[in-house]
Amino acid sequence: MRTCWVLDHPAHVRLLAPLLRCSNNNDVIIATKRQEVQNLIDGGDGHIPRRQIHWVERPVGEGMRRKALARWRSSHHFLAECCQNGQPISRIISVGAPLELMAAKSPILRKKLASITHRYYITDTEVNHIAHKLALKSATHIVIPTHWNASLDNGFLASSQSKGLTIHRLDGLHGHVHLRPGIRSATVSDPPKVLVRMLNGNGIHDSNEIINIPDSTLDGLEITRADEDNYQGDAWLLDRELAKHDGVITQSVTLASEAALLGTPTLLITKAERGFLSRLEQDGYPLFHWNKVCQGDKWKNMLAQFLAGIHLTDAIETEDWPNARGQLAGFLSMNLID
Template identity: 40%
Template sequence: MAESPTCWVLDHPAHMQLFHKFIQNGSPVDIIVATKRAEIDAMIDSNSSPLPKRHILRVKRPVGRRILPIQREIRALRRIRSVSSLLKRRNLTGKPIEKVVVKGAALEISAAKKANIPQRIYITDTEVNHLAHSIALSSATDVIVTPNWRQDLDGGFIDDCNSNGIKVHKLIGELPHVYLSQPSIIRDVKEGVVPRIFHRSLKGGGVHDKDELV
């Protein structure tokens, strides 16, 4: 995925886990767009950060409990403008970005289209994130979804992608597996011993998991 200069968008702490291996194996002229939030700040500034040295653009989140609707629109427009401006400047320096990869962060897909980036990849595993889907529909060239994607919940997103000529790819395996590091030591499981499974229930408070019990 990282054979050509790429812009990677880290909109959530989990996205660093998702993308960091691709970034490590990518081009030294790659760009990282990272939202301004405490968790991402800590991960980027940490001495043990898995990210290699890259140009990083920090942007504000257009969502939040205390942000008014008009503030969300202003932040979203400023975010699109700043990312698009950076991508256009890179086109002029002789080191143009050829690909933008996001997970759920459709604003950067819109910015990439304004900057004439050839490949704009939108990854999603959340069928009900209809607002982001609608933005991606007007700007993405490729969409990646999970193999168990439920079209009955996506508001016609996949059908609209096919109608708009957007390439739809389905992952082989489950997306959460990408976040997990393989254990360095494989322990033998004794026959007849039932392994312990830890389960945590939480109530989502995000844009796409509000009032959802996970």
């Protein structure tokens, strides 16, 4: 089954990497023009195979609708060319990016590419309401986690069920698919080494979720910066950096979830609500989530708990690591090679 893989976000590149490594040689990729996605693809040797790539713009900011229509048109044209040359595309797999699923039809005439019968929409972000609404117009299969919080999804799960879409429930976080559990050192550096990731604020949810992190939060710590679009290290080895550090402070829910899964005490400062954040806390991972302005006694207590937690990782007891990688491969009828 010839597949088009949609790589819209750096986390999606890492999530789909194990599956891309066992994909067909004639599969194709549609990738979004964002710096961290390009860095991962450019440095992907040994992580993801080389495939024909079509680059599309990110539909955010001023002129969002115009950009979205241009992307839809561009992706449809690319898919149509692929279907005319060699084996037709049969399947599209997308994480949180519905425009490519819609591109199985042309945006104006709605001319359908008949060979594309399977359109997978994978998501773990309940509040991505616009994307969910668009996905309902075109997806045939939905992949959401078992910890999905339907109270946040604006009726997406219920609508998927009523439309008769095939719904797969993944038992685990996306990080469970592409990360591997490891053993952390019980020794803490002096001063503690903490990786910090700030967001640039251009994300579709950022304006409603970002909280400013005061400089004083980093006092007394040895800091490694991994800010969005400004990380100077090897993007494919960022997970190793998370595991090597004594702690993580971030505005990013994705990075926070990955760090916590690797056993690194993580202070997440954001108003964001996600089902996977609740699961991390319930399963005993070292996630400290602050969702208010960073001031007052309660904030100081949270910061103190995080700093103390850096020294208590040997006391962490978590749930067993689920086989989410094998489960996702099963949903997609693929045989993993690693």
